[in-house]
Amino acid sequence: MPLDHVVFWVFAPISVGSAIAMLFQRNAVHAALFLIVNFFTIAVFYLVLGASFLFAVQIIVYAGAIMVLFLFVIMLLGVDREETLIERLRGQRTLAIVLGTGIALELFFAIRAGVGFATKAPANFDEVVNEGGNAVALSEVLFRDYFFPFEVTSVLLIVAAVAVMVLAARERRAVTRAEQAASPARQPERVP
């Protein structure tokens, strides 16, 4: 049995299982922890598929930064209590599960028709495409063919940062001079 087969059959059940476990966790913190497990298994898949740079990025950005942000917001809001199981729309849960199964089956048959279950990837990926290392080859494609989209993403990140500052800022009213006189404790301390 080849090694990548073993890696796949070890990590694929963990990946799907952790995703399902995330679905059934009523506590948001536990759901976040299962999602981190799932992100790590996806990173392992990237490594098997010859995308070692994305493997590192997946762990650093997703399992590191984004999930820490999620946990930070969960702790900040204090919403680590369990959610109610009351359905506002009757039959919503059943319909959602039916729909999800339908999507999975549809994608399954699309993969069977379009790709085929026996299709194997070309064997010389690491020698031909990843020549000089995955990061070097990826940077050549990124900074040559996709240079303009790359610059556009930097604009997107700046716009997102500004948007968050606008959204998260509390309204802060300037203290008038009359209010300062009325309550002397409010006066700002003089900085030496």
Place this chain on the structure above:
Amino acid sequence: MRTPISYFLVVSAMLFAIGTVGVLVRKNALVVFMSIELQLNAVNLAFVSFSRMHGNLNGQVLAFFSMVVAAAEVVVGLAIIVTVYRRRRSASVDDVSVLRG
């Protein structure tokens, strides 16, 4: 690599379907958001699998871009959730039904 590429695509499809069910079923806005992240990751896995199948790196570059977009989306979405929580004292999507038709 001897594993057929469709195995990875099937895992990706299953993760995407689980994420869809999560978006539709869960009530906590943060968990709904995590399910969206799961869907984005499933699509990224499909991108990388197709990149491996076709023998070029365009799929990996697109997965890279979608990670950037996901990072921006997470930041804005969490800020919106924090803002809604400040006003309503709840992160449940049932309580944010003012906009319903």
